[in-house]
Amino acid sequence: MSVIEELAQKQGFESMGTCSAKNLVARDEVRAMCAANTCQMYEHSWACPPACGEIADFQRQMNEYEHCLVVQTVAEMEDDFDFETMEEAGERQKQRVLDLVEAIDEAGLSAETMVLSAGTCTLCKTCTYPDAPCRFPDKRLVSMEAAGLVVSEVCMQADIPYNHGPQTMCYSGCVLYN
Numbered sequence: 520m521s522v523i524e525e526l527a528q529k530q531g532f533e534s535m536g537t538c539s540a541k542n543l544v545a546r547d548e549v550r551a552m553c554a555a556n557t558c559q560m561y562e563h564s565w566a567c568p569p570a571c572g573e574i575a576d577f578q579r580q581m582n583e584y585e586h587c588l589v590v591q592t593v594a595e596m597e598d599d600f601d602f603e604t605m606e607e608a609g610e611r612q613k614q615r616v617l618d619l620v621e622a623i624d625e626a627g628l629s630a631e632t633m634v635l636s637a638g639t640c641t642l643c644k645t646c647t648y649p650d651a652p653c654r655f656p657d658k659r660l661v662s663m664e665a666a667g668l669v670v671s672e673v674c675m676q677a678d679i680p681y682n683h684g685p686q687t688m689c690y691s692g693c694v695l696y697n
């Protein structure tokens with residue numbers, strides 16, 4: 520097991536899987552889905568498109584890595600409308616990924632990794648975009664989708680489910696490393 524996997528395991532993710540980072544494809548179609556703005560974050564955060572960067576640049580960055588570790592928080596819902604569990608699981612995933620980033624940093628490996636999260640950056644109650652610079656440019660994380668990845672496709676490559684079954688909620692992030 521790699522050091523990155525060991526560090527991730529300590530964060531308590533319910534599901535993890537690895538694949539080759541060389542097969543990751545940042546797709547313009549995913550960016551087009553962001554632009555459709557169903558999540559209402561397009562043009563609303565430094566961590567989301569268009570401010571987060573171009574798809575081609577994400578592809579170039581991803582090409583520099585060998586391995587991809589997908590990390591998931593999976594929660595059981597009481598019913599399909601259990602929004603409380605959905606929200607809690609989303610927050611848990613964000614915190615676990617931030618803790619993982621810290622652990623990677625403490626291990627001296629941050630320069631050799633690229634971390635992608637789930638959902639927009641929520642480090643601040645209100646994002647400063649576009650009126651003032653980001654408050655935490657070194658801490659903010661871009662989501663897998665904002666980087667152009669099809670999350671279900673990456674999960675399939677990592678041989679873990681994207682959907683863990685009826686009445687479950689799953690959030691995915693990933694770490695690229697060498």
Ligand code: SF4
Nearest residue numbers: 565640643646653654
């Ligand atoms: S750290 Fe704050 S200002 Fe920067 S992207 Fe996240 S929410 Fe916006």
